[in-house]
Amino acid sequence: MTIRRNIVVAASAAAALALALTGCSSGGGGAASADGDTGSVEGKEICYITAANSHPYVTPANEGAQAAADAAGVKLTIVSEEFSPQTGAEQLDSCVARGVDGILLWPLDDNSYLPGLLKAEQEGIPVVAIDTTTGEDSMALIESFVGADKYDQGKISAQQLEKALGGEGGVVIIAGQAGNGTEIARTGGFMDELEASGSKLEVLATVNADFDQQKALVASRDLLTKFGDQIKGVYAEDDTMAKGFQQALAESGLGITPFIIGINGEKGAFESIKAGTQYSTIIQPPFRNGELAIETLIAVMQGETVDEMVPLENTVVDASNVDENEPAM
Amino acid sequence: MRQLDLRTAGRAAVRYRLLVLLVLVAIFGSITIGDFFSVDTLQSVLNRATVVGFLALGLTPVLIAGQIDLSIGSILSMAGITTIALQPVIGNIPAALAGLGVGVLIGAINAAIVVIFKISSLVATLATLLIFASLALLLTDSQPVSSPDPIFGIPLTGDLLAVFTPRSAMFVAAAILMFIWLRFTPSGRNLYAVGSNAAAAKSAGIRSNAYIVTTFLISGLFAGAAGVLQSLSTATGSPVAGAVMLIPAITAVVIGGTRLEGGRGSSLATLGGVVALGALTMMFEFNGVPAYTQAIYTGVLLIVLITLDRLVSDDGRPTSRTLRRARVEPPTPRGIQEEA
Numbered sequence: 028m029t030i031r032r033n034i035v036v037a038a039s040a041a042a043a044l045a046l047a048l049t050g051c052s053s054g055g056g057g058a059a060s061a062d063g064d065t066g067s068v069e070g071k072e073i074c075y076i077t078a079a080n081s082h083p084y085v086t087p088a089n090e091g092a093q094a095a096a097d098a099a100g101v102k103l104t105i106v107s108e109e110f111s112p113q114t115g116a117e118q119l120d121s122c123v124a125r126g127v128d129g130i131l132l133w134p135l136d137d138n139s140y141l142p143g144l145l146k147a148e149q150e151g152i153p154v155v156a157i158d159t160t161t162g163e164d165s166m167a168l169i170e171s172f173v174g175a176d177k178y179d180q181g182k183i184s185a186q187q188l189e190k191a192l193g194g195e196g197g198v199v200i201i202a203g204q205a206g207n208g209t210e211i212a213r214t215g216g217f218m219d220e221l222e223a224s225g226s227k228l229e230v231l232a233t234v235n236a237d238f239d240q241q242k243a244l245v246a247s248r249d250l251l252t253k254f255g256d257q258i259k260g261v262y263a264e265d266d267t268m269a270k271g272f273q274q275a276l277a278e279s280g281l282g283i284t285p286f287i288i289g290i291n292g293e294k295g296a297f298e299s300i301k302a303g304t305q306y307s308t309i310i311q312p313p314f315r316n317g318e319l320a321i322e323t324l325i326a327v328m329q330g331e332t333v334d335e336m337v338p339l340e341n342t343v344v345d346a347s348n349v350d351e352n353e354p355a356m
Numbered sequence: 357m358r359q360l361d362l363r364t365a366g367r368a369a370v371r372y373r374l375l376v377l378l379v380l381v382a383i384f385g386s387i388t389i390g391d392f393f394s395v396d397t398l399q400s401v402l403n404r405a406t407v408v409g410f411l412a413l414g415l416t417p418v419l420i421a422g423q424i425d426l427s428i429g430s431i432l433s434m435a436g437i438t439t440i441a442l443q444p445v446i447g448n449i450p451a452a453l454a455g456l457g458v459g460v461l462i463g464a465i466n467a468a469i470v471v472i473f474k475i476s477s478l479v480a481t482l483a484t485l486l487i488f489a490s491l492a493l494l495l496t497d498s499q500p501v502s503s504p505d506p507i508f509g510i511p512l513t514g515d516l517l518a519v520f521t522p523r524s525a526m527f528v529a530a531a532i533l534m535f536i537w538l539r540f541t542p543s544g545r546n547l548y549a550v551g552s553n554a555a556a557a558k559s560a561g562i563r564s565n566a567y568i569v570t571t572f573l574i575s576g577l578f579a580g581a582a583g584v585l586q587s588l589s590t591a592t593g594s595p596v597a598g599a600v601m602l603i604p605a606i607t608a609v610v611i612g613g614t615r616l617e618g619g620r621g622s623s624l625a626t627l628g629g630v631v632a633l634g635a636l637t638m639m640f641e642f643n644g645v646p647a648y649t650q651a652i653y654t655g656v657l658l659i660v661l662i663t664l665d666r667l668v669s670d671d672g673r674p675t676s677r678t679l680r681r682a683r684v685e686p687p688t689p690r691g692i693q694e695e696a
Contacts, residue, residue, distance in 0.1 A: 080646035106641040112500075113597050116590045117404045120513060121638060124400040138502045139590040142510045164506060205498035206594075235498060 068325050069100035074122035075131040075321075076115055078158070080107045083267060084291055084313045085133070087356050088158065091317025092131065099325050110204070112139040119143030123150055129328045130154045131320055132169070136206055137162030144168040153327045157320040159208035170327045173320040173337040175311040177209050180341055181216020184288050187307050187343065188260045189226055191286040196259030199250050200233040201243050201268045210235070213264045213290065231257060236268050243271025251279045261287040266296035266308055273304055292344060292355035300349045307345035312355045315339060373664050374612070374628035377657075378635060385639040392642070395518055402524035403513055405634035407432075407586045409527045409627070411605035412612075413534060414578025416626045417571040419609060420538070422551040422618025423477035425572060427466060428579040428605060429598030430488035435459045435583030437492055440501045440593030448508045452584045459580015460573055462488060467572035471565045477572075485602075492595035501593040509588030523585045527627075530578070534623035547571070551618030608633050611658060613665050 075092055079085045089105055096103035104127070108115035112135040122130050123146045130147060134140055134156055141164055147154050148168050158174040160166060188198060200217065203210035214233065221228055231254050236243035243263065250258065250272075263269035269289035276283070289296050292310030299305035316339055326333050344352050385392035411428045418425045439455035446454070462484060469480040503509070512523040520528070538544035547567050549557040554564040582601075587593045612629030614621025633654070640650045 080648060104642055105644055107647040109600075109647050111597075111600055112592070113407075113586060113590055113594065114600075118641065120403060121400045121641070124396040125642070126396070136500050136592060136594070138500075138506055138592040139594075141506045141591055142513055142589055145510060146513075162502065206500040 068128070068328050070102070071128040071328065072102045072104065073129045073131060073321070073324060074125070074127040075103055075105045076118050076122065076133060077105055077107050078133040078135060079110055080105075083293060083356055084158075084265070084311075087313040088317035088320075091314035091319075092157075092321045093317075094314075095318040095321035095325075099321070101321075101325065103321070108133070108135060110135060112136040116140055116143055120146065123147045123152060126150065127152060129324045131157055131324050133157050134159050134161035134165070134208060135204075137208070138165065141165050141168075153324065155320055155324040155327060158316060160212070161208060171323050171333045171335060171337055173323050173339075174316055175339040175341055176336075177212035178216040180290050180309050180311070181213040181218075182220040183216075183309060183341060183343060184213070184262055184290065185217045185220035185224070185226070185228075187288050187345070188228060188262060188286065189224065191288075191306050192228060192260050195227040195229075197229045197231045197254065197257040198260035198262055199231050199254065199258055201246060201261065201263040201272060202233055202235050203264045203268075204237040205235045209238075210264060217262060228260065236271065238265050238267060240267045240271040240274075243268035244274050247272040247275030248279070251275055251281060255281060256283045258283065258285045261285050263287065263289050265289060266291045266293040266305075269305055269308075270295055270299070273299065292342070292352075294354040294356065297344070297349055297352075297354045300344065300346055303346070307343055310342040310344055310352060310355045311339055314356075373661060374625070374632050377632045377661075378628075381632070381635045381639050385635075385642075389639070389642045392639070397638070398519050399515075399521065399524075401631060401634045401638055402519065402528070403521040404638070405630045406521075406523045406527045407582045408601060408604045408608060408634070409524075409630040410530070410578045410582035410585065411601055412608040412626050412630050413527070413531055413623055414575040414582075415605055415609050416534065416612075416614055416621050416623050417538070417547060418477075418575045419614050419616060420547050420551045420618060420621045421568055421571045422554065423470065423568060423571060424481065424616065425463075425466060425477065425575045425579075426481040426602060427462060427484040427488060428575060428582075429600070429602040430485050430492065431459050431462045431576055431579035432583035432586065432598035432601055433492040433595050434462065434488050434598075435580040436587035436597055437496050437501050437593035437595055439584050439587045440503045440591075441496075443508075444504045448505060452588065455584040455587070456577060456580040459576040459578070459583065461576070463573045463576020463579075464569075466576065467569040470572065471569055489599060492598075496593070496595045498595060500595065503587075503591040503593070506591035509591055512585060512589045523589060526581075526585070530581075531623045531627040538623060543567075548619055551620075553619075604633070607654065607658060611661050613661075 073096060077085060077089050093103055106118045108118060115135060116139040119130070119132065119140055120143050123143060130152055132140065132154055140161060144154060144165055145168065153170050154168065156169045156172045160172050200214065202214050232250060234246040234250065236246045261272050263272055266289035269287050272287060286306040287304065288306055289308040290311070292308050296305055296308040300308065319337060319339070323333050323337050342352065382393050411432065415425060415428060435455040435458050438458045439451045442451035442454050466481050466484055469475050470477045513521045516522050516525055538547065546557065546562045549560065549562055550564045550567045558564050583598070586597060608629040609626050610616065611633060612625035614626060637650065
């Protein structure tokens, strides 16, 4: 194992040298010599397996990760799962095979990454999870999780709907991708809170719209046709899907005004809250999420001990404070 | 004699273009990515190519026979969830066999629709694609099924003889076996005749329908194998795993030079296509090329390679189309309708 590590170290040193020779190191000019202080990670390589290249939340998180990597002089390779955990599992394998120094993983389901995580452990490559948690066995192999407490967001959303509806009425849940950690946490937190508080809100239906506005639009048309004015509240597990429901509502011509709750703090949601078509959202800053994740991973690579969970703050935004806050994306 | 030389040169060039591509990827990868050209990378490329590879291999005889199987992605999903769901009930190995069985069963359904009801394979397998994609979601309530024994499948992606993993070795072995069948056995060669002109093949005493049924069974079995391997090595049976797999599989087969019109193709060429595409993808990834941009390059590459294929092969050896043109036969596009 040690021999193997040495090869990896030698290889990455060679890679760093090659980079330095070709002059494409992104480390910046200063380069306070790496030899002296033991903790320097300059020239090391991190593999970031992200959920997607192009997505309202994921893209700024990727930018944050890149910014933090640039600041630390670390080479960051971003590969995209395109929301397929099977692809991600294979990419994790490739990253381990390449012998990088650290891996930042955006998990999309509970089990798929387990073999890759075991290999990473064998090779001594630290892994940090960003945004979404994964299964228990897998989390045991992950150094730290950096992201918002999604379960808490679900609970907060339930409380918001309680408040808005005055404690009774039919609600529909427009959930994310089935089986996705975020979806499980946001639905779970919501349902648990309703139960724990003995709420009289009645969940009419739960549909999966995969965090996609178009899918939410289609699903919402069906919901509006089926339940019509029974819908007093809408819990959309992100703002893009809340937008989809609003579109469907507008084109339905039903003339009802259910309270719509979203999550993520998108710009569009802020506008909707100002216009009165959305009740609230929860800010979860993606750029900061990416930044914090890389900073945490670098701390691990430097041999520091980090917390199992590094949370992002959840801020509720509604009509009362929408002017004081900036959209997260 | 000169004709023969041209033909050999032509064939060599057709095979060469995939190697050229691989060499280009290796060179460009080594320049742009430190430590790219290594045994580890090769192992990783082969390992990642396995799942698409099994789909593509299974598709190859179907295309040679002039048919198509669009349902392979759905078969993959069904086989995957079957394997994982049955693991706690009947044990790991029987569950894997059950996964393969589901693949063969769906292949048999495809074959029955095409041969008995005489529905074009494009339509028949489009229907089964839709049916089994939905069934997979229904059976699992849209949730991925987690394996109770996640450790069992891990050795599948472990080290084997430096460049292989156990599952990629299975893939390469399957490609070689299929090559031997297609190239060196009478039944393999007859398949090309069926794909070139089913009616003519029939009048030459070849039972076209039996061959077409066989290809769908093979395709089902291989897609089943892809599903079993993928689900075991990720310890998850995902109902949507196959939804994104059809296009890469078809791309790999076609890049390999197998023709959608039937009558031409080779499993080794498919192997080459899969590996070339896999190496290209990995090089793109580690150069930070976004996934949506990669698809543009792949599309362009597809056109370039197929054009090269036409240029090289059309003046050399007769293709199915020139063969068909040469015969004085009433034009029967697929020939299957001719079967009584």
